[in-house]
Amino acid sequence: MVKKQPKYFDDTLEIEERIDSLLMQLTLKEKLKLLSGRRFSLWTTKPIRRLKIKRLGMTDGPIGVATHSSYRFNTKFPCSKNLSSTWNRTLAFEYGLAIAKETRAVGRHIVLGPGINIDRTPINGRTFEYFSEDPYLTKELAIPFVKGVQSQRIGACVKHYAANNQEKNRFHVNAVIDERTLNEIYLRAYKDVVEDADPWVFMSCYNKVNGVFGCEHSGLLRDTLMDNWGFKGFVVTDWWATRRITNPENSILAGLSLEMPKINIYKPKFLKKALAEGKITKEDINFVVRRLLRVMFQVGLFDNPEKIPKGERNTLQHKELARKVAEEGIVLLKNEKKILPLDKNKIKTLAILGPNANKKMSGILYGGAASVVPFYEITPLQGLKEKCGDKIQITSNVESADACILVLGLNHARGNDCEDVDRTRLELPEKQIELIKNTIKRNPNTIVVLINGSPIAMSEWIDSVPAIVEAWYPGQESGRAIANTLFGDVNPSGKLPITFPRKLSDSPAHKSEKTYPGAENVYYEEGIFIGYRHFDKENIDPLFPFGFGLSYTSFEYSNCKIDKDTMTSKDKITVSVDIKNSGDREGSEITQLYIKDEKSSIKRPEQELMNFEKITLKPGEKKTIKFKLSVNDLEFYDVESHSWKSEKGIFTVLIGSSSRDILFKQKIELM
Numbered sequence: 057m058v059k060k061q062p063k064y065f066d067d068t069l070e071i072e073e074r075i076d077s078l079l080m081q082l083t084l085k086e087k088l089k090l091l092s093g094r095r096f097s098l099w100t101t102k103p104i105r106r107l108k109i110k111r112l113g114m115t116d117g118p119i120g121v122a123t124h125s126s127y128r129f130n131t132k133f134p135c136s137k138n139l140s141s142t143w144n145r146t147l148a149f150e151y152g153l154a155i156a157k158e159t160r161a162v163g164r165h166i167v168l169g170p171g172i173n174i175d176r177t178p179i180n181g182r183t184f185e186y187f188s189e190d191p192y193l194t195k196e197l198a199i200p201f202v203k204g205v206q207s208q209r210i211g212a213c214v215k216h217y218a219a220n221n222q223e224k225n226r227f228h229v230n231a232v233i234d235e236r237t238l239n240e241i242y243l244r245a246y247k248d249v250v251e252d253a254d255p256w257v258f259m260s261c262y263n264k265v266n267g268v269f270g271c272e273h274s275g276l277l278r279d280t281l282m283d284n285w286g287f288k289g290f291v292v293t294d295w296w297a298t299r300r301i302t303n304p305e306n307s308i309l310a311g312l313s314l315e316m317p318k319i320n321i322y323k324p325k326f327l328k329k330a331l332a333e334g335k336i337t338k339e340d341i342n343f344v345v346r347r348l349l350r351v352m353f354q355v356g357l358f359d360n361p362e363k364i365p366k367g368e369r370n371t372l373q374h375k376e377l378a379r380k381v382a383e384e385g386i387v388l389l390k391n392e393k394k395i396l397p398l399d400k401n402k403i404k405t406l407a408i409l410g411p412n413a414n415k416k417m418s419g420i421l422y423g424g425a426a427s428v429v430p431f432y433e434i435t436p437l438q439g440l441k442e443k444c445g446d447k448i449q450i451t452s453n454v455e456s457a458d459a460c461i462l463v464l465g466l467n468h469a470r471g472n473d474c475e476d477v478d479r480t481r482l483e484l485p486e487k488q489i490e491l492i493k494n495t496i497k498r499n500p501n502t503i504v505v506l507i508n509g510s511p512i513a514m515s516e517w518i519d520s521v522p523a524i525v526e527a528w529y530p531g532q533e534s535g536r537a538i539a540n541t542l543f544g545d546v547n548p549s550g551k552l553p554i555t556f557p558r559k560l561s562d563s564p565a566h567k568s569e570k571t572y573p574g575a576e577n578v579y580y581e582e583g584i585f586i587g588y589r590h591f592d593k594e595n596i597d598p599l600f601p602f603g604f605g606l607s608y609t610s611f612e613y614s615n616c617k618i619d620k621d622t623m624t625s626k627d628k629i630t631v632s633v634d635i636k637n638s639g640d641r642e643g644s645e646i647t648q649l650y651i652k653d654e655k656s657s658i659k660r661p662e663q664e665l666m667n668f669e670k671i672t673l674k675p676g677e678k679k680t681i682k683f684k685l686s687v688n689d690l691e692f693y694d695v696e697s698h699s700w701k702s703e704k705g706i707f708t709v710l711i712g713s714s715s716r717d718i719l720f721k722q723k724i725e726l727m
């Protein structure tokens with residue numbers, strides 16, 4: 057006789073009914089077993105064979121399926137800063153979707169990404185893994201990323217919640233942040249991602265926030281994430297974060313479902329003791345187990361594999377997507393006398409040098425947990441050689457070359473865009489600065505291509521160099537994306553998601569040891585004024601402002617209109633503007649909309665990004681962009697009511713091509 061499958065295997069039932077049915081069958085011992093990872097595996101939960109509960113498998117992200125956690129070579133996508141420099145929501149969805157397919161193909165169910173911590177300091181070692189200094193831009197890309205991942209029934213694990221804004225002292229530092237700043241800057245993207253994209257997993261941070269470690273923070277987890285925002289998934293620790301935790305009951309009561317990777321605080325004997333002493337109840341255990349089970353159903357652990365989306369890795373499609381993101385994410389920072397794009401018909405010889413010219417940026421744990429080793433990586437030199445073919449000669453003779461490409465930057469080594477350590481300076485290494493100075497003396501047509509994941513100070517050499525290209529870490533198709541950009545097959549359209557300061561001390565977190573790196577505590581004294589909010593408030597001229605990026609064509613803005621100049625909390629206004637490609641090649645422009653509150657009861661930023669649109673125009677083509685604004689776009693976090701609030705009065709709508717190139721201002725009144 058065929059044994060009947062338990063009810064929770066019936067995928068025609070609602071998930072909640074299936075969870076109830078499974079939860080009822082689990083013994084206490086089995087429930088406790090589910091709460092921490094397998095002893096000899098870094099990436100999976102424990103199976104429960106009696107009930108046919110398989111292991112839930114995780115793998116590192118967020119820029120591809122990490123090789124150290126999947127034991128496979130996978131597509132290496134460009135780093136998160138490339139993705140955010142595209143300001144392209146559709147690409148973020150496709151990027152998430154592709155990573156989910158690769159996750160499924162290595163037999164895992166959850167990808168540990170996206171990382172959405174806000175860039176507080178430009179020298180944070182993990183800047184390359186995060187999107188932006190701005191919460192709006194961060195959430196606009198994280199939402200489609202998560203939706204893309206989860207469209208494949210793979211769980212996205214949003215990390216590292218919250219205020220994990222530096223690597224130095226990351227395991228123990230206590231981030232001291234006032235309520236408004238925490239909500240308005242550091243939690244905002246997390247909140248919007250939960251409300252809009254319903255991520256299935258959250259990873260708590262290592263650090264403390266206002267005195268409490270992330271993995272036992274009831275305020276952040278239970279009250280804010282779960283009760284206020286309605287998060288239904290489960291929370292996992294950052295790896296080994298519980299080493300510093302002593303009371304399991306705090307984490308259970310905070311709603312932490314999974315301790316990874318091995319048992320420390322969630323040892324069954326500790327949990328049983330806490331139960332026996334009445335510190336936690338069986339209901340508390342059910343609360344955290346239920347969340348874990350929910351995700352197991354969502355990713356299809358109990359479903360017929362035939363019905364689950366299929367995975368695939370290293371496909372042509374993924375390779376092309378990696379190149380497209382790289383190309384759209386490259387930012388042209390300087391282009392004097394239109395030295396770029398290089399003309400294939402005029403250039404006869406090209407010198408290519410610099411430490412990153414032929415350096416591969418992938419290797420096991422290069423940069424930390426985000427590292428992906430692909431089957432191949434095209435270096436800038438290889439990409440340029442491929443492009444030049446036999447038409448252009450690659451030479452080592454700098455003096456005689458028609459142009460010289462200097463490929464510089466960082467390399468994911470410790471202290472150079474790497475997890476666990478921050479950079480110690482904003483400048484390039486001295487040797488590279490010397491190389492720039494020497495090369496430019498020998499060949500004035502020198503173009504600097506930067507490969508790095510965080511801002512670089514350039515004051516010492518910027519004036520002498522005619523062109524600078526910020527390529528970030530462009531992934532496995534790196535060299536091709538760079539060559540296509542330098543030779544104009546691709547017209548650069550990326551814009552900076554982070555301010556480039558002239559010097560580190562211009563940056564808001566770098567006022568004193570107290571504000572960075574701190575010791576036991578790090579004080580966020582600058583409050584909400586980070587990134588461009590700070591540069592605007594203090595009237596500091598950045599090297600390159602937030603939202604900046606050049607193109608090989610030019611755009612004209614005209615005819616900015618609003619459909620009405622007053623608004624109530626119930627209606628919306630429409631702002632429109634015409635953009636024309638006034639140059640001679642096709643190009644894409646990212647138009648940005650900022651809001652300024654003209655008079656408020658508390659100090660607000662000079663401007664805040666509230667919308668953007670990216671359009672592609674043929675030469676001479678003109679299109680109208682429309683933005684809708686509602687009262688939510690005018691709000692700030694109010695500490696009296698502990699909620700978001702708007703105040704009546706006058707606001708200015710600013711439209712521009714960067715935060716420092718505002719072309720139109722329109723006043724509106726909130727009634």
Ligand code: BGC
Binds near residue numbers: 216
């Ligand atoms: C990192 C996480 C990562 C985890 C697993 C931690 O050290 O902070 O981002 O997902 O390790 O590798």
